Amino acid sequence: MSVIIILLIVSISIAGGFLFAFLWSVKDGQFDDDQSPAHRILFDDKKIKK
Amino acid sequence: MITNKSTSDRITSCFHCGGDCPSQNISLGDKYFCCNGCKSVYEILNENDLCTYYNLNKNPGVDQKREIRKDKFQFLDNEDIKKKLIQFTNGKQTQLTFYLPQIHCSSCLWLLENLHVLDAGVITARVNFPNKELFISYEEEKTTLRNIVETLTRIGYEPHLSLQEISSKELHKTDRTRWYKIGVAGFCFGNIMLMSFADYLAFNNQVDLKIKLFFNAGSILLSLPILFYCATEFFVSAWHGIKNKFLNIDFPVALALLITFIRSLYEIFSGIGNGYLDSMGGIVFFMLIGRWLQSRTYQTLSFDRDYKSFFPIALNVIKDGCITPIEISKIRQNDLIQIHSNEIIPVDTMLSKGHAKIDYSFVSGESLAVEIKIGDMIYAGGKQLDGLLELIVLKEVSQSYLTNLWNNPVFNKNEYRKENVYDIIGKYFTYVVLLIGIGAGMYWKIQGQNTLMWNAITTVLIVACPCALLLSQNYTNGNIIRIFSRNKFYLRSPDIIEKLTKINHIVLDKTGTLTQSNTSNLRYAGKVFDVSLKTAIASLVKQSSHPISQLIFEYLNCPDVDDVVHYKEIEGLGIEGWVNEHHIKIGSIAYVGGEFVAEKSGSKSVLMIDGEVYGDFMVSNKYRFGVTKLLASLKKKYTLSLLSGDNDAEIQNIQELMGKDSEIYFNHSPQQKLDYIKRLQHEHNLNVMMVGDGLNDAGALKQSDVGIAVADTRNNFTPSSDGIIDGAKLPVLDQFILFAIAGKKIILLTFAVSVTYNIIGLYYAVQGTLSPVIAAILMPCSSISIISLTYGLSAWVSNFYNMDQKN
Numbered sequence: 090m091s092v093i094i095i096l097l098i099v100s101i102s103i104a105g106g107f108l109f110a111f112l113w114s115v116k117d118g119q120f121d122d123d124q125s126p127a128h129r130i131l132f133d134d135k136k137i138k139k
Numbered sequence: 140m141i142t143n144k145s146t147s148d149r150i151t152s153c154f155h156c157g158g159d160c161p162s163q164n165i166s167l168g169d170k171y172f173c174c175n176g177c178k179s180v181y182e183i184l185n186e187n188d189l190c191t192y193y194n195l196n197k198n199p200g201v202d203q204k205r206e207i208r209k210d211k212f213q214f215l216d217n218e219d220i221k222k223k224l225i226q227f228t229n230g231k232q233t234q235l236t237f238y239l240p241q242i243h244c245s246s247c248l249w250l251l252e253n254l255h256v257l258d259a260g261v262i263t264a265r266v267n268f269p270n271k272e273l274f275i276s277y278e279e280e281k282t283t284l285r286n287i288v289e290t291l292t293r294i295g296y297e298p299h300l301s302l303q304e305i306s307s308k309e310l311h312k313t314d315r316t317r318w319y320k321i322g323v324a325g326f327c328f329g330n331i332m333l334m335s336f337a338d339y340l341a342f343n344n345q346v347d348l349k350i351k352l353f354f355n356a357g358s359i360l361l362s363l364p365i366l367f368y369c370a371t372e373f374f375v376s377a378w379h380g381i382k383n384k385f386l387n388i389d390f391p392v393a394l395a396l397l398i399t400f401i402r403s404l405y406e407i408f409s410g411i412g413n414g415y416l417d418s419m420g421g422i423v424f425f426m427l428i429g430r431w432l433q434s435r436t437y438q439t440l441s442f443d444r445d446y447k448s449f450f451p452i453a454l455n456v457i458k459d460g461c462i463t464p465i466e467i468s469k470i471r472q473n474d475l476i477q478i479h480s481n482e483i484i485p486v487d488t489m490l491s492k493g494h495a496k497i498d499y500s501f502v503s504g505e506s507l508a509v510e511i512k513i514g515d516m517i518y519a520g521g522k523q524l525d526g527l528l529e530l531i532v533l534k535e536v537s538q539s540y541l542t543n544l545w546n547n548p549v550f551n552k553n554e555y556r557k558e559n560v561y562d563i564i565g566k567y568f569t570y571v572v573l574l575i576g577i578g579a580g581m582y583w584k585i586q587g588q589n590t591l592m593w594n595a596i597t598t599v600l601i602v603a604c605p606c607a608l609l610l611s612q613n614y615t616n617g618n619i620i621r622i623f624s625r626n627k628f629y630l631r632s633p634d635i636i637e638k639l640t641k642i643n644h645i646v647l648d649k650t651g652t653l654t655q656s657n658t659s660n661l662r663y664a665g666k667v668f669d670v671s672l673k674t675a676i677a678s679l680v681k682q683s684s685h686p687i688s689q690l691i692f693e694y695l696n697c698p699d700v701d702d703v704v705h706y707k708e709i710e711g712l713g714i715e716g717w718v719n720e721h722h723i724k725i726g727s728i729a730y731v732g733g734e735f736v737a738e739k740s741g742s743k744s745v746l747m748i749d750g751e752v753y754g755d756f757m758v759s760n761k762y763r764f765g766v767t768k769l770l771a772s773l774k775k776k777y778t779l780s781l782l783s784g785d786n787d788a789e790i791q792n793i794q795e796l797m798g799k800d801s802e803i804y805f806n807h808s809p810q811q812k813l814d815y816i817k818r819l820q821h822e823h824n825l826n827v828m829m830v831g832d833g834l835n836d837a838g839a840l841k842q843s844d845v846g847i848a849v850a851d852t853r854n855n856f857t858p859s860s861d862g863i864i865d866g867a868k869l870p871v872l873d874q875f876i877l878f879a880i881a882g883k884k885i886i887l888l889t890f891a892v893s894v895t896y897n898i899i900g901l902y903y904a905v906q907g908t909l910s911p912v913i914a915a916i917l918m919p920c921s922s923i924s925i926i927s928l929t930y931g932l933s934a935w936v937s938n939f940y941n942m943d944q945k946n
Binding site: 091093094097098101102104106107108110111115116120121122123124128129131132133 | 190195245248249252266267268269270315316318319322323327329330335337349350353357
């Protein structure tokens with residue numbers, strides 16, 4: 090039965106990884122502006138000549 | 140590609156901003172523009188290969204009819220002022236954030252983020268769309284702050300630079316704690332659930348002791364961050380309430396959380412069971428989401444503007460023949476200042492040079508511009524309409540007539556959230572639950588079963604937690620705020636919804652609220668005149684810069700004018716002159732003379748041609764579309780009054796609109812408006828809603844229970860208020876109020892549903908037999924069903940109040 094303990098530790102650490110990723114993205118400001126990225130991705134990448 | 144099909148249209152629309160072109164004179168190739176401003180923006184973008192701007196959206200620009208003078212941003216060269224605007228600099232690189240109210244579409248985003256094409260010194264430019272902010276970092280060697288601002292202005296995005304944003308740099312901070320809390324609560328709740336599940340599904344407690352120990356330890360560990368981090372706001376709020384001597388809705392919630400935690404610890408350590416830690420986590424998680432939904436108020440709108448955000452940062456001061464920009468707070472008495480067209484005068488001054496025509500509509504509510512003679516006083520807040528002025532400063536900014544209003548204690552009062560209806564329900568709910576708990580406990584005590592007594596008391600408190608009330612309140616209000624904002628009615632906070640339902644008196648402002656600001660209707664009544672006479676009248680009125688003359692000129696709509704001889708203008712009375720052998724005289728009855736019976740005094744000008752009275756021109760305000768209907772509907776439910784800073788020319792119209800029972804006051808100063816609201820509240824015990832638009836309403840808006848500001852365009856600046864409504868949506872204000880009342884009913888209904896859940900739970904609880912399994916199933920089920928019920932109901936009900944569901 091002790092395998093369940095190992096499985097649980099694994100699952101919690103995976104979840105913890107996601108939690109960390111979420112907190113990181115919040116700290117990075119990804120949730121501050123939920124509108125511009127949606128537009129930004131549609132722009133052509135073509136660099137504009139100066 | 141969007142092609143320009145406008146040539147086939149009857150009215151050509153501007154390629155840049157989409158506005159109507161008065162003529163087809165301004166064009167470039169096959170593209171037409173409404174004004175030279177729009178054309179020059181197009182030229183700049185075209186030269187720099189930035190025309191993708193026009194491909195992303197049709198007519199993305201903002202109209203450029205207002206010309207901006209060249210040295211407007213000279214003050215940005217001043218190091219002191221610059222220092223206050225920037226966020227960071229190391230001498231080489233500088234960073235700052237601009238507020239650009241014009242940002243509205245993806246074209247804006249694209250163009251602004253390609254700013255480096257227009258100004259090589261810009262390193263990065265990044266738009267924050269919901270906040271309408273542009274973050275810029277630039278190299279000091281290659282460009283200057285003034286250059287960047289001028290470039291932005293040239294392409295139609297003039298940054299809003301104001302004192303208020305300078306004095307509070309907090310504008311750029313966003314609160315992310317709620318996100319962290321939701322993330323942590325979700326993680327902990329999910330994993331506690333995972334571990335509790337094994338226990339629920341095991342029959343006859345067959346779980347291995349070692350595993351059980353591990354699960355319990357894990358649950359406790361994971362519940363700690365929930366209680367000590369995620370749920371802190373409930374404890375803090377409850378404590379604040381107790382300190383202010385009232386029990387708010389957070390109190391029973393905090394109590395239930397605490398008891399759940401202690402009881403669970405007791406159960407786990409004494410080996411009786413597994414406790415209710417999973418339910419506790421779930422409740423906190425759902426409540427945090429509810430709070431987040433509810434607090435998603437709109438950051439783009441600032442509800443706390445005072446006079447500072449309307450005033451410029453610096454003024455041009457003339458000293459020893461030199462013009463230097465000086466920061467507004469450093470302007471002293473007797474300084475000589477310069478004001479250009481369309482600029483706001485931020486201090487009380489005396490006119491020393493120039494032709495002053497001041498628009499006071501924003502500060503006093505007067506609908507017509509005022510002409511001022513040299514040596515007369517100009518009050519702070521007036522806007523010069525046309526031409527350059529030199530003014531002598533009489534009082535510093537902080538002491539001027541207008542800013543005095545903000546010294547009123549109303550503006551310094553830091554309002555603590557008052558007890559609302561849900562707090563009261565929560566309070567009684569707590570009493571009842573405590574009573575049931577103690578009753579059940581007493582029963583078991585008498586029966587001599589001490590353990591069951593404690594079981595009963597604690598489970599009752601855990602099960603009957605009014606979380607459902609808090610949930611339904613948060614989710615319903617969150618949804619109502621969202622539906623309101625889709626309909627262009629933006630509230631400062633969800634508490635306002637509840638306040639809206641309690642209103643019983645409505646006070647309205649006239650200029651800019653009931654009427655459209657800056658537009659007046661002119662009516663002519665009298666004999667018809669032919670084209671040559673019409674041209675003659677137009678030629679005469681063109682000579683005068685009096686606002687009424689200009690209205691008449693616009694009304695006549697004559698392209699050509701003739702010469703006027705012996706032109707004479709008598710200030711405040713009228714004008715006369717000879718055009719094409721006709722003697723024309725326009726002015727007040729006293730001035731023109733002749734037998735003409737006046738129906739009512741006010742803004743009326745009599746027209747006399749060659750000694751014969753032809754008729755009269757009457758200026759009346761243009762009321763907003765739908766105002767009649769709105770007032771008729773409001774009249775039925777509420778008592779109304781009108782406060783205006785304007786003269787009483789419109790009294791008959793207003794009386795008709797508002798009905799006989801309404802109180803109507805004209806010539807009210809901002810202070811008088813504030814006092815009037817105070818009187819209504821204290822002497823008549825009324826809950827007052829104030830609807831206004833200008834700075835002159837600022838005091839009244841603040842004093843009233845609900846202050847609603849009316850804004851006409853997206854970029855309009857409104858004074859501090861509880862809510863902002865789009866001018867076009869004002870006619871359905873009554874629907875908004877009715878919807879808010881319906882929202883309150885929804886909350887109470889869903890609460891009743893949750894009480895049913897509670898009774899089922901209590902049935903087991905008082906017997907002391909509620910197993911964690913039932914609690915674990917009952918609690919999330921009730922939460923989720925409450926959430927979907929309140930969300931669905933509020934969306935469905937909104938249909939009955941003609942609310943738009945889409946953006």
